[in-house]
Amino acid sequence: GAGVSQTPSNKVTEKGKYVELRCDPISGHTALYWYRQSLGQGPEFLIYFQGTGAADDSGLPNDRFFAVRPEGSVSTLKIQRTERGDSAVYLCASSAEGNSPLHFGNGTRLTVT
Amino acid sequence: KQEVTQIPAALSVPEGENLVLNCSFTDSAIYNLQWFRQDPGKGLTSLLLIQSSQREQTSGRLNASLDKSSGRSTLYIAASQPGDSATYLCAVRPSNYGQNFVFGPGTRLSVLP
Numbered sequence: 654g655a656g657v658s659q660t661p662s663n664k665v666t667e668k669g670k671y672v673e674l675r676c677d678p679i680s681g682h683t684a685l686y687w688y689r690q691s692l693g694q695g696p697e698f699l700i701y702f703q704g705t706g707a708a709d710d711s712g713l714p715n716d717r718f719f720a721v722r723p724e725g726s727v728s729t730l731k732i733q734r735t736e737r738g739d740s741a742v743y744l745c746a747s748s749a750e751g752n753s754p755l756h757f758g759n760g761t762r763l764t765v766t
Numbered sequence: 767k768q769e770v771t772q773i774p775a776a777l778s779v780p781e782g783e784n785l786v787l788n789c790s791f792t793d794s795a796i797y798n799l800q801w802f803r804q805d806p807g808k809g810l811t812s813l814l815l816i817q818s819s820q821r822e823q824t825s826g827r828l829n830a831s832l833d834k835s836s837g838r839s840t841l842y843i844a845a846s847q848p849g850d851s852a853t854y855l856c857a858v859r860p861s862n863y864g865q866n867f868v869f870g871p872g873t874r875l876s877v878l879p
Contacts, residue, residue, distance in 0.1 A: 657809075686866060695770070695855055695869035696810070709866060744809055752798045752817055752859070755867060757809035 657758035665764045674730040678747030688744040735765045768793045770870035778876040789839040789856035797859040804853045846877045
């Protein structure tokens with residue numbers, strides 16, 4: 654596609670439920686990043702994929718968060734036993750190899766009630 | 767640990783003014799620095815990417831400079847327009863650890879007609 658696509662754009666879930674957030678990167682981009690952004694703050698790094706493997710998952714806050722990219726393209730961020738503090742906008746970005754620019758999707762706004 | 771700050775947090779200017787946004791980072795070991803624009807409820811749009819070996823990049827009315835040794839970057843916007851109103855974020859990609867981009871909190875710009 655022309656840009657990074659994230660679905661759904663909005664997700665409301667109850668505390669304790671499981672959610673999946675999807676990211677379709679720009680075709681051919683090998684690097685894929687997940688960030689989380691709270692109101693009035695800059696994006697906070699969660700996880701980075703190079704191809705199919707998670708090259709850096711140091712930003713995942715705890716073991717309730719997990720992400721996959723099985724075929725090196727689409728990625729899914731999975732959150733188990735959601736908590737109200739997980740409410741934020743989850744942003745996905747992709748880039749080509751090397752020191753290329755990051756391209757972001759419009760994000761998924763997650764609200765945990 | 768790399769930390770990025772942006773000053774001012776918010777800025778309001780009349781249309782037509784030239785303005786400068788500031789970005790500071792604590793560790794000069796970076797691959798590159800990228801400036802983004804974020805409109806309310808949207809993802810981030812890449813504006814300019816400066817590699818560590820470069821001093822500045824220009825795109826239209828935008829000019830970004832980089833002084834890696836002092837840990838500073840500026841984004842200069844010439845002849846501002848109401849359509850420039852948005853939040854501007856800078857991000858650095860460290861070269862000595864991790865693969866992720868570290869973001870500043872952003873500067874919220876309002877250009878008044």
